[in-house]
Amino acid sequence: MIEPALPVSTTGLVVAFSGGVDSTVLLHLAVQSRWPVRAVHVHHGLHENADRWADHCRRTGDRLGVSVDTRSISSINGDGEGLEAAARAERYRVLGDALQGDECLLTAHHADDQFETLLYRLLRGTGPSGMGGIQPRMPFGHGWLIRPLLATPRAQLEAHARANDLHWIDDPSNASLDHDRNYLRHRVIPSIEARWPRANAAAARLATHAREQCGLTDDLLRDRRQSAAAAINGPLAVADCASGDEPFDRAMLRMWIRDGGHRPPGARRLAVGRAALVNAARDRDPTMTGLDFAIRRHRGWLFRLPRPLPEVPVPVPVPSGADRASWGALGEVSWPPAxxxxxxxxxxxxxxxxxxxxxxxxxxxxLYRERGITPWWRDRLPALVDARDECLAVAGLGLTRSGVERAPQALAMGLEFTPSPSATGADWAWLSAPPQ
Incomplete structure (x- = not known):
């Protein structure tokens, strides 16, 4: 059930583990695979039982022989459905940060979730890509996001849990009809399935057809991208979504946002945001925001960035004799040993x-502006200083005059900085705009 869904480059599995029946079954199945498995529990702090749920997840991990990494979310803004969406975006940001190279994040979405999602999006007037429903797999963070149970009905997962004496927790908020999805789940879908028993399977076919058609459209759009950065899913040239054909331009921007692992804004917000990005004066750097990402324009290019931007690291001492160090969560730095x-x-x-x-x-x-360093990196790139705080080298600029006086033989080496990719900003690692 799990292994056929995994890319061949997989190095390990990370289960998004809430402690509910779905993710408990997923974790139980994952430990039976041939891959190393660990779990991540996101502590939202939104429910009075959140601490108890985290303890339950740790105990379940101990019983299954799996380490459970509990990660807390400090603050979530919003209310009602907005709070739910904000919590989901923050949860995926935390899960993305937990992934290491070529690991697969597994989530326990199942066939009933897919049906519910399609109905919910239909009632909100979604477009063709929205009718593709929950994606079975997609690039994510440093690896992949895989949903191996997407074709499995919830009843089958519950039967597996009972047959294997698994223990899980029930979130009482899932029973509240105040939430639109819960109303669909408890009131609308049972009535539909009583009249059309195979509605769930039909919805799954619809999602498959929609994904196939949208995939073909996206391939055609990618072929139309003019910039060299298109070959590596990099920044988007403003000209590529400013042809004058608005449906085409919106589709191009929407495709590029999805290729970065993000959910595009709704049709109205996308249209307004695209107009602002394309039509602003040349000396302005406008921004369009999504739930977990932002798009900024710079020198004729659009960049998908994390939202909020990562914090600037605090100063760190370098061990004696070292010639490299981590620059917080932003990347790695190396310099001449001399x-x-x-x-x-x-x-x-x-x-x-x-x-x-x-x-x-x-x-x-x-100097950064002259070198073309993007504005969001200008106060985040590291400088190397001595004990008197004299600047010896600056990433993106090289050795200073003081650095050359201290180590003349190192003039050509400078301060090398390799940014870390971000789970929620596909173009974060670009320090400057691509060549035109």
């Missing part, structure tokens, strides 16, 4: 000025 020590990594100070070899002293941000 610079010696002791050294520190820190972000540039506001208004800080440096002198590059053979040039006059200038503000770092001005």
């Amino acid at each position: 610079l010696g020590g002791p050294l520190w990594l820190r972000a540039p100070h506001p208004g800080e000025r440096i002198a590059l070899p053979g040039r006059r002293t200038r503000p770092i941000r001005e």
Whole structure:
């Protein structure tokens, strides 16, 4: 049930584990596979029993021989359906951050969830891509998001749980008819299935047909992208969604957002956002926001970025003799060993000025702008300083005059920075715009 859905490059499985019956069955099936398995429980803090649920998940993991990593969400803004959507977006951000290279995140969505999702989207006036329903698999974070139970009815999962004496928790909020999805689940769908017993299977076929047609359309749109960045799913040239044919332009932008692993905004928000991105003056950098991502324009390109942007790391001391270090969650830094020590990594100070070899002293941000460094990286790239806080090198700019005086033989090496990919911003790792 699980292994046929996995990419051949899979290195391990990470189960999104809420403690409910669906994810409990998924975890039980995952431990029977041939892959290393671990679980992540997201502690939302939205329910009075959240701590008890986290303890239950840890105990279940112990019984199954699986480590359970509990990750807390600090704050979620919204109410009603908006709170539910915000919590879902934040949950996927946390789960994405937990993935390591080529791991597969498994979620326990099943056939009943698919039917419910399709009805809900239909009633909200979704477009063709929305009728594709829940996606069975997609690139996600550092690996993949896989939903191996999507063709399995909930009743079959409950029977598996009872047959294997599994224990789970029930979230009482799932019974509240105040939520639209719960109303569909408890009132509408039972009536439909009483009249049309195979409605669930028919909805699954509809979703498959819609995904196939949308996939063909997306392939045609990708072929129409003019920029070299298209080959590696990079930033989108503004010109690629500004042809003057509005349906085509909206479809291009929607496809590119999906290719980044995000859910596109609704039709109205997409149209308004695209117009703002395309029509703003050349010296402006407009932004369009989604639940877990933002699109910013810079130098004729659109970039999919995490929302909110990652925090700027605090200054960190460099161990004596080291020539590389982590720059918080943002990436890895390396520098010439000849610079010696002791050294520190820190972000540039506001208004800080440096002198590059053979040039006059200038503000770092001005030099970044000249080099084409994107605005959101300009206060996040690391600088290497000595014990007196003298700047020796800056990522993206190289050694300063002081750095060259300290290590003349290292002039050509500079400070190398390799950004870490983001689970919620496909173009986060681009430090500058692609060549035109």
